[in-house]
Amino acid sequence: MTAPVREAVLLDDARWDRVLVATKGAAAACYQCGTCTATCPWGLVAGPSIGVRSVMRRAQLGIDGWAEAAWRCTTCGACEARCPHEVPISEVMLGLRSLAWAERTAPQGLGNVLWDMHWDGNPWGRPPSARSAWAVGLDIPRFDATRHAVLLYVGCTASYDRRGQKIARAVVSLLRSAGVPFGTLADDEPCCGDPARSLGNEAYFGRIARENTVRLAAEGVTDIVTVSPHCYDTFSRYPGAGEAFRAHHYSQLLRDLVAEGKVSFAGVDAVNATFHDPCYLARHHDESEAPRTVMSAMPGLALVEMERSREETLCCGGGGGRMWMETAPEDRFATARAREAAATGASYLVTTCPHCISCLEDGASVAGARQLKVLDLAELSVLAGIASAAPTEADQ
Ligand code: SF4
Numbered sequence: 386m387t388a389p390v391r392e393a394v395l396l397d398d399a400r401w402d403r404v405l406v407a408t409k410g411a412a413a414a415c416y417q418c419g420t421c422t423a424t425c426p427w428g429l430v431a432g433p434s435i436g437v438r439s440v441m442r443r444a445q446l447g448i449d450g451w452a453e454a455a456w457r458c459t460t461c462g463a464c465e466a467r468c469p470h471e472v473p474i475s476e477v478m479l480g481l482r483s484l485a486w487a488e489r490t491a492p493q494g495l496g497n498v499l500w501d502m503h504w505d506g507n508p509w510g511r512p513p514s515a516r517s518a519w520a521v522g523l524d525i526p527r528f529d530a531t532r533h534a535v536l537l538y539v540g541c542t543a544s545y546d547r548r549g550q551k552i553a554r555a556v557v558s559l560l561r562s563a564g565v566p567f568g569t570l571a572d573d574e575p576c577c578g579d580p581a582r583s584l585g586n587e588a589y590f591g592r593i594a595r596e597n598t599v600r601l602a603a604e605g606v607t608d609i610v611t612v613s614p615h616c617y618d619t620f621s622r623y624p625g626a627g628e629a630f631r632a633h634h635y636s637q638l639l640r641d642l643v644a645e646g647k648v649s650f651a652g653v654d655a656v657n658a659t660f661h662d663p664c665y666l667a668r669h670h671d672e673s674e675a676p677r678t679v680m681s682a683m684p685g686l687a688l689v690e691m692e693r694s695r696e697e698t699l700c701c702g703g704g705g706g707r708m709w710m711e712t713a714p715e716d717r718f719a720t721a722r723a724r725e726a727a728a729t730g731a732s733y734l735v736t737t738c739p740h741c742i743s744c745l746e747d748g749a750s751v752a753g754a755r756q757l758k759v760l761d762l763a764e765l766s767v768l769a770g771i772a773s774a775a776p777t778e779a780d781q
């Protein structure tokens with residue numbers, strides 16, 4: 386019997402220092418139980434799974450061999466939710482990516498995303514002058530702190546992506562129906578910095594966060610309502626978040642409006658709907674109740690849960706900057722997710738994130754789940770006939 390070939394490991398103090406600084410030493414608590422590897426959704430698809438435990442060990446020792454895994458991670462947080470030592474695994478992955486940027490080994494093409502943010506103010510390389518084209522005909526006022534309680538932050542995807550634009554317009558309908566005084570920054574709206582952070586370029590993200598914090602203060606913004614959970618998460622990480630201003634995802638505001646009796650629904654014809662929890666609400670912000678509270682207020686709608694729901698949700702595959710990386714059809718988590726949704730017998734697959742919508746529509750198509758209609762909660766709310774108890778005036 387031949388002995389197994391073992392990989393020679395070269396320990397290098399300088400390298401160890403660099404890895405330790407990049408990951409802030411966050412992998413130190415890992416005791417190599419392997420729960421993370423078993424949890425990671427890359428184990429559900431055709432491609433190789435991520436050896437998460439092995440990446441954590443390499444981060445502890447400062448040795449290479451983590452690059453491919455670090456760039457495949459969607460930062461979904463499923464692994465760290467189960468980690469018995471509470472290792473912030475997705476932060477370690479982002480730290481390793483930041484090292485790759487510093488060493489100029491980040492995958493080709495991702496630099497263009499950051500340059501697009503720099504030149505055009507969005508990661509899609511679209512003209513800044515077209516940022517508010519989604520709102521044509523809606524007559525939305527520019528934010529004015531003396532008249533508006535809320536800054537509606539639309540975000541790059543809902544501003545430029547045609548599917549996302551429908552979600553933004555539905556959110557506007559909601560706010561108007563509830564009489565919420567709001568405005569937007571129109572073409573002056575900056576990127577929140579999520580693509581820079583999720584691609585691991587911490588230095589660039591830090592610069593964007595500082596600049597935007599100054600801008601928000603100058604505009605007199607105290608409450609930001611976002612269309613995307615990714616923008617909500619990103620603003621929540623700014624210096625001054627929670628003090629100088631508060632960030633909310635629109636589903637949280639909608640929950641409050643329903644609870645206060647300012648929004649109610651006429652209802653839908655009897656229909657089953659299932660809800661897909663975005664990782665950046667259910668896991669990174671412990672928010673899974675708000676959308677369910679809203680859905681349960683819609684007469685005629687029955688919520689049927691998938692086996693993996695709330696903090697156990699299955700990632701759509703679009704987080705962690707994966708929207709800007711290619712994923713082969715057989716490796717897309719959203720296909721598995723669409724199959725899970727179809728298995729509930731639901732007609733609607735509802736979620737609250739433009740990235741999830743994009744991935745899940747693709748997943749439903751690949752899975753052949755033709756009976757499933759993928760909707761954002763804002764669109765479902767409009768479909769359910771928002772009946773306002775509040776005067777519709779104040780955004781003018
Ligand atoms: S679950 Fe946590 S402690 Fe266990 S191997 Fe993974 S990172 Fe280490």
Ligand code: SF4
Pocket residue numbers: 424425426427435437457458459460461462463464465474475478
């Ligand atoms: S954060 Fe998600 S994709 Fe990344 S290693 Fe953990 S479970 Fe896998």
